[in-house]
Amino acid sequence: DLIIMATITPDTCCPSGANWLQSKLDAPQAVTFDVTAACSGFIFALNVAEQYLRNRTWKHVLVVASEIMTRTLDWTDRTTCILWGDGAGAAVLTLGDEGHEILSTHIHSDGENGRDLLMPGGGSRTTPISHESVDKGLHTLNMIEANASFRVAVRHFIDSIKEGTRHNNVAVEDIDWFVPHQANLRMFQSISKMLKIPMEKWYFTLPKYGNISSASCAIAFDEAVRDGSIRDGHLVCLPVFGGGLTWGSAMVRW
Secondary structure, eight states: OEEEEEOSSOSOSSSOHHHHHHHHHTOTTSEEEEEOOGGGHHHHHHHHHHHHHHTTSOSEEEEEEEEEGGGGOOTTOTTTGGGBOEEEEEEEEEOOSSSSEEEEEEEEEOGGGGGGEEOOSSSTTSOSOOHHHHHTTTTSOEEOSHHHHHHHHHHHHHHHHHHHHHHTTOOGGGOSEEOOOOOOHHHHHHHHHHHTOOGGGBOOOHHHHOBOTTHHHHHHHHHHHHTTSSOTTOEEEEEEEETTTEEEEEEEEO
16 A cells, blocks of 8 residues: 655655555555655654554555665775665564564654754755765765764763663564664673673674665564574564664564
8 A cells, every 4th residue: 555665765756665665666656755864764664654554544555764875985985884784674564463563663853963964965955966066075975073973872872772662562572673773783782781781682784785775774674583493472672773873673572
């Protein structure tokens, strides 16, 4: 009934990535649109899908997170280009009373500090694309104030986890798995220390694929299910943080 694509690297700005996907899937009956929330995109898209399902607007929603981050990078900047990867993940959400369940989703934004993770070009602010704008690096991802962003990300990851536990009346130690946006291993070591979470409860794909922005959380969740780490009955928290700034979490009973 509905296709939502989370991406900051669509094939084109118009039509949307979800429109192109609808065509490739031969699903003309589906309504389609994109969600742009950087590394938090998958959880933002889940939140939107959840509203439509709970309001009984539609019964079946395809949520896709897809990124080609390697096309947004300055390959002469070795401090950032080695961090990112390409990939996609997807989930089908259905209205029903049985099976796996999204217990809650929580999303937040802070446009005041959006410049900390920025791709200046590509929008209407920098047009037309020119040799000058390319030479200035306006069409590549800029990570400004990385240390400050690290501290902000840690705080928002912690807040998102706590928000999910409060909403569902569970304790942090009740969560079986944490499947985060795959940002920075050192970041999650800090979070684990602050919340007293054993590192064994975190599921990481970062060493294999790098940071795939919105898709990293979806890919990690899928792999955790496929390899048997996440099993029926497990309580899973998916915390995210990204450019915008954006952050949030989803609580899932598998």
